[in-house]
Amino acid sequence: METTLPILSMSVAAAASAAAVFPKIKARVELSRAKHRSLAGHSKMSRRVAKLLPFYEFGENDYFACDGAPANIATQRKDGFFRLAALYAERYPKGRATTKEAADKISDLNFTESYRVPFQFSRLVREHLGTSTFVASSSGVTVTDVDGNTSYDLTGSYGVNIFGNDFYKECIEGAERRAHALGPVLGPYHPVILDNVQRLCRISGLDEVSFHMSGTEAVMQAVRLARYHTGRTHLVRFAGAYHGWWGDVQPGVGNPIPAHETYTLAEMSEKTLRVLRTRKDIACVLVNPLQGLHPNANAPGDSALVDSSRGGNFDRAAYTEWLKKLREVCDQRGIVLIFDEVFVGFRLAAGGAQEYFGVKADMVTYGKSLAGGLPVGVVCGRRELMRRFRDDRPADICFARGTFNSHPYVMTAMDEFLSRLASPNFLAIYDGLEETWNGRAQKLNRMMEDADLPVRFANFSSIWTVKYTTPSRYNWMLQYYLRAEGLALSWVGTGRLIFSLNYTDADFAEVAERFVRAAAKMKADGFWWHDGALTNKQIKRQILKEMLSRRLAR
Numbered sequence: 001m002e003t004t005l006p007i008l009s010m011s012v013a014a015a016a017s018a019a020a021v022f023p024k025i026k027a028r029v030e031l032s033r034a035k036h037r038s039l040a041g042h043s044k045m046s047r048r049v050a051k052l053l054p055f056y057e058f059g060e061n062d063y064f065a066c067d068g069a070p071a072n073i074a075t076q077r078k079d080g081f082f083r084l085a086a087l088y089a090e091r092y093p094k095g096r097a098t099t100k101e102a103a104d105k106i107s108d109l110n111f112t113e114s115y116r117v118p119f120q121f122s123r124l125v126r127e128h129l130g131t132s133t134f135v136a137s138s139s140g141v142t143v144t145d146v147d148g149n150t151s152y153d154l155t156g157s158y159g160v161n162i163f164g165n166d167f168y169k170e171c172i173e174g175a176e177r178r179a180h181a182l183g184p185v186l187g188p189y190h191p192v193i194l195d196n197v198q199r200l201c202r203i204s205g206l207d208e209v210s211f212h213m214s215g216t217e218a219v220m221q222a223v224r225l226a227r228y229h230t231g232r233t234h235l236v237r238f239a240g241a242y243h244g245w246w247g248d249v250q251p252g253v254g255n256p257i258p259a260h261e262t263y264t265l266a267e268m269s270e271k272t273l274r275v276l277r278t279r280k281d282i283a284c285v286l287v288n289p290l291q292g293l294h295p296n297a298n299a300p301g302d303s304a305l306v307d308s309s310r311g312g313n314f315d316r317a318a319y320t321e322w323l324k325k326l327r328e329v330c331d332q333r334g335i336v337l338i339f340d341e342v343f344v345g346f347r348l349a350a351g352g353a354q355e356y357f358g359v360k361a362d363m364v365t366y367g368k369s370l371a372g373g374l375p376v377g378v379v380c381g382r383r384e385l386m387r388r389f390r391d392d393r394p395a396d397i398c399f400a401r402g403t404f405n406s407h408p409y410v411m412t413a414m415d416e417f418l419s420r421l422a423s424p425n426f427l428a429i430y431d432g433l434e435e436t437w438n439g440r441a442q443k444l445n446r447m448m449e450d451a452d453l454p455v456r457f458a459n460f461s462s463i464w465t466v467k468y469t470t471p472s473r474y475n476w477m478l479q480y481y482l483r484a485e486g487l488a489l490s491w492v493g494t495g496r497l498i499f500s501l502n503y504t505d506a507d508f509a510e511v512a513e514r515f516v517r518a519a520a521k522m523k524a525d526g527f528w529w530h531d532g533a534l535t536n537k538q539i540k541r542q543i544l545k546e547m548l549s550r551r552l553a554r
Contacts, residue, residue: 027279034275036266036296041239043252043264050253056550057120066120066542067473067534073526077474080525085128087484094147095132102133109133112491115303117476120546129480135488138165141500141507143488151488152511156463156498158490159343160368163429164502167420171372175413182408190408192415199418203351204364204380211378211406215342215367216244218377219286221400222363223248226284226336228398229385234281236335238267239296241288243340249286267295268322276329284336285326287361289344289353292319293460300465302476302493307539308468310495312458316357316434323359330362336385342367342377347501348461350427372413429501437461437499444512453519454528462501466494471536474527481518487511 039046058066064081065074088096103109113133117125132145141164144150153161161168182190197209212218223235235248243249251259263282265272276282293314294300300310330337339361341352346369348356354364363381370376379386388398404410420426441459448455454470455478468475479493490496503511522528 030271030278031263031275034265034269034271036239036264036269038239038296040252040296040298041264041266043262044258046252047255047258052551054547054550055119056546057123063121063124067529067539068531069526069529073529076526077529080522080527081124081477082128083525084480084484088129088131088480091149091484092130092132092145092147095134095145096130098146099130099133115301116479116491116493117302118304118306118473121476125480131483140164140166141503149486151483151486152507152514153488154497154499154511155488155490156500158368159347159498160373161498161500162347162369163420164500167502168373171413171416171420172374174416175372175374175409178412178415179408185408186403186406189406190411193406193411196411196414196418199422200366200378200380203418205351205354205360206364206380207383208386209378209380210386210400211376211411212400213375213402213404213407214244214377215340215365216246216377217402218342218365218367218379219243219249219338219340220246222338222365222379222381223284223286224400225379225381225385225388225398226338226363229387230283230334230336232281232283233261234263234279234283235261236263236265236272236276236282236285238272238287238291239264240294240298241267241286241291241340242299242343243286243288244342267291268318273325273329276326276333276335282333282335284338284363285330286338286340287323287326288340289319289323289348289357290460290463292316293458293463293465295319300492300495302479302495305476305493305495306473306543307536308454308471308475309536310465310467312465312467314458314460320357320359323357327359336362338363338365340365344460344463345370346421347463348433349430350421370414370417371410372417374410374413376410376414433501434461440508440512444515447512447516448519451516451520453516453523455515455519462499462503464497464499466497470528470530471534471539472528472530473539477527478519478522481522482515484521485514485518487514487518 035041039049064077065071069077099109099113103113113126113130114122116122132147132149134146135143136146137144138153141153142150143153143165153165178192179190200209201207210221212221226235227233237243237249245254247255247257248259248262251262251264263275265275276285294312297311298304300312327337329335339353342365345352345364345366352364352366354360363379363385366378366380367376370378388400390396437459441457441464445456454468454472456467456469458465458467466478476493479489482489482494
């Protein structure tokens with residue numbers, strides 16, 4: 001009996017420990033299963049992998065034949081590359097010289113100039129295909145650089161330019177006149193701010209507003225408030241989604257330290273919904289509706305265009321259903337649902353993504369276009385979520401202030417923007433918007449198919465991405481042929497094309513012709529040569545071999 005009791009006690013203790021540990025193990029397994037299988041869904045792993053990748057670049061013998069192309073094709077490509085380089089040297093002398101000088105002193109420009117194409121090809125591109133980063137003027141849907149070259153603007157000013165550059169010039173000009181009497185007096189409010197608040201509350205369908213200086217700041221404040229009011233620690237973001245460069249929403253590559261209170265989960269996944277239903281530490285879910293174009297994938301850019309596997313396909317019905325499921329589970333679990341509309345707000349509908357998808361959020365962040373072309377960030381939220389202090393605990397506050405929040409010039413520019421947006425005549429711009437841009441994408445896809453060119457387009461209204469149908473390591477070259485045809489692209493190249501809504505059918509027809517012309521010239525120069533056997537998987541394996549060879553050679 002004396003021997004049995006200790007054994008029994010130990011057994012009971014072990015069983016109790018197992019019972020306590022098992023739910024934690026189960027929750028951890030479910031969390032792991034809810035992650036997307038790509039590196040975009042595994043932030044820690046992506047950071048480790050990034051640190052392991054060695055730098056290497058192709059020499060003259062391999063640069064134009066790294067896909068196994070025969071000598072005559074490599075020569076054809078080389079001739080095409082340097083023919084294009086001669087055109088760039090002739091067309092952009094002042095802009096190239098200025099860009100090179102500025103990149104030596106402006107760290108942001110130094111970064112973007114270095115990451116326009118896959119790093120294996122970057123040096124030769126920087127030396128010979130450098131373009132002008134300096135633009136002198138804009139008009140309609142075009143921009144003119146410092147060398148006098150006029151191009152159709154497909155950059156969209158990173159999402160700011162929804163209604164055309166002339167629209168924003170008018171907003172800023174009107175704002176300057178109205179704010180001039182007060183000037184840059186900070187702290188007190190310009191009287192116009194009340195009109196802005198009332199309009200934003202109507203647009204968002206929410207109760208209160210806070211002003212900030214960027215979209216990143218707005219997201220930071222929304223998340224901080226959600227944590228404050230729920231008493232929970234973690235935010236949920238979805239694989240590949242961008243919410244600014246703040247550490248907690250950029251836990252992977254680009255952030256030198258890990259984010260410990262962030263869960264990166266798979267979008268449009270039942271496993272993710274299960275995690276939301278069962279965990280008790282989730283304060284909020286962040287949704288960037290732009291991800292509907294490429295769920296669970298990072299924002300596309302030509303620096304990562306190593307093969308032809310770039311995807312993109314917007315399914316409005318499927319994404320709407322996903323958002324409705326998120327809304328339901330967030331209601332059930334007391335989780336704050338935040339729509340990050342900094343990029344898409346006012347581009348899809350006058351009421352933003354909430355109106356477009358028919359799903360209400362608890363908090364919404366806006367930015368970019370909202371201040372008529374000036375820097376801004378805004379949080380709209382339910383009253384109980386926006387409060388920054390507690391009546392019963394006066395020292396327990398949720399702090400957020402900024403010197404330039406509610407700047408008079410920003411507030412008057414915002415009023416110029418929102419006043420135009422409220423005009424019935426102006427609102428007509430949204431009539432048939434989706435059909436217009438879907439039809440344009442279909443038209444250009446048919447043109448590419450008829451011309452037997454391996455280029456296709458996926459679009460989310462006026463936001464487009466370029467896809468490629470033939471496995472190739474040289475798709476990144478298309479951006480340089482496009483610029484040569486007078487199409488202005490951002491530093492991510494063909495990853496993202498952002499059209500302003502003032503593009504007429506005639507404007508678009510001209511852009512489409514130039515796209516086809518550029519792709520045809522690239523094909524003629526041999527960059528889409530294919531041996532009939534090369535696959536995207538084989539390309540990735542070849543790159544892996546190159547990297548291993550480089551590391552082992554050290």
